[in-house]
Amino acid sequence: MSDTSSLAAPRARLLVVDDDADMLRLLAMRLGSAGYQVTSVGSAEAALGQLDIERPQLVLSDVRLPGKDGLALFDEIRKRHPSLPVILLTAHGTIPDAVEATARGVFTYLTKPYDAKELLEKIAQALALGAPASDSTRVDEVWRNEIVSRSNRMADLLAEARMVAQSDASVLLRGDSGTGKEMLARAIHRASPRASRPFIAVNCGAIPEALLESELFGHMKGAFTDAVANHKGLFQAADGGTLLLDEIGDMPPALQVKLLRVLQERAVRPLGSSQSLPVDVRIISATHRNLEEAMATTQFREDLYYRLNVVTLTLPTLAERREDIPLLANHFLAKLAAKYGKRSSGFAPEALKALTMSAWPGNVRQLYNVVEQVCALSTTPLVSLALVQRALRTPSVEVLSFADAKQRFEREYLVGLLKMTDGNVADAARLAQRNRTEFYRLLQKHALTPGLFKSDSPPGSSGIPGDAVADE
């Protein structure tokens, strides 16, 4: 497109902090003529206030300030906006201060009188490394373009996510149910050098233990009764890419040991195989559970926790970012109106207000379900307050089509029977009052392997300290 070339890099916004008004004016002039948008403030306190209003891409601060000094400001910024680069300027450039600041992660440290050229270089470097522009409504970046948000909380999180995406560090995503953990995992994958390789998500809580093991690591033909062919595990399928271990807090302890071994050795051994296969997989795990608590009660292994949790990213609840609600609601409405073939002209202002004020214990997923409900029931293009109130009152249920609901029910029903009967098809068929042929056909339809529901999981999982008690 012709207009992108004329649009050079968007002008970065810098926040400059100095109590010396002349110095401040001079800096603002220099930086302004170098093409930056500059906001100037006279104290650390004012800087923090300004950060709540608008997010710069970089902070340049004097060290000596009345009240909080530049180092204290830096610490505060690190806490609130971990990816925001900070450059400190000081007239009292003592080496210990500089060393200490660098150790705490200030991007760089310049002594006054500063060299203008050096300052501009440092700023350019810091911006190149640092967060993407936080004017995220305009900066349409492919890696995160599914993630609708305008809140500072999310901007910070996304900036951090983008940075960690560049590395192979294991990431633990925390956050309440429906806050967008899986969505963020996909975005991290997309922003990573592994983007062209597979992204695979597996829900560790929804699959019975024996099945999960074979799903993750694979199995050889004959490894157990129903293993009629070799089966490639998800680790191998995700080779070169990213594996999301969702609901990791629900992974059975015996499997935690095996997972740890795979992560340490960077190799998997499929069930029934004597050979290990090297795998190169980036691990993202997600949980809504409190893993520290799970560790305290030995339900979650500490060594695995430290392996998985090199970097933690925590999704804020929807109530902590209400400014995102109107944006998300309109986004979902437009999408769903298209899906249902409805004409939509948005929400009535009071309707949008009611959505914004609601509690949202189920977070973004619940918002989606509510919007789906109003969209499906709406008879006019403009969604009314009454309709929204009704949807907010009814416990939010996901609106599945009849076919999808039936499919889901069938699968859960069959899994329940197989668990109950230890994978014995004859018993399960009897309980379901179906003949075996019919029952097998159902299992096939849902790709269920009865042998994996046997409660005695394959050898190798015994004698582990802290292993869970059997559940009978």
Ligand SMILES: Nc1ncnc2c1ncn2[C@@H]1O[C@H](COP(=O)(O)OP(=O)(O)OP(=O)(O)O)[C@@H](O)[C@H]1O
């Ligand atoms: N910022 C966002 N923009 C657009 N859609 C979002 C956003 N956050 C979440 N969603 C949507 O909300 C739903 C829930 O998100 P997701 O499945 O990623 O949540 P989760 O944290 O993994 O939830 P759970 O813990 O229940 O598994 C999905 O349909 C997702 O597409």
Ligand SMILES: [Mg+2]
């Ligand atoms: Mg999820």
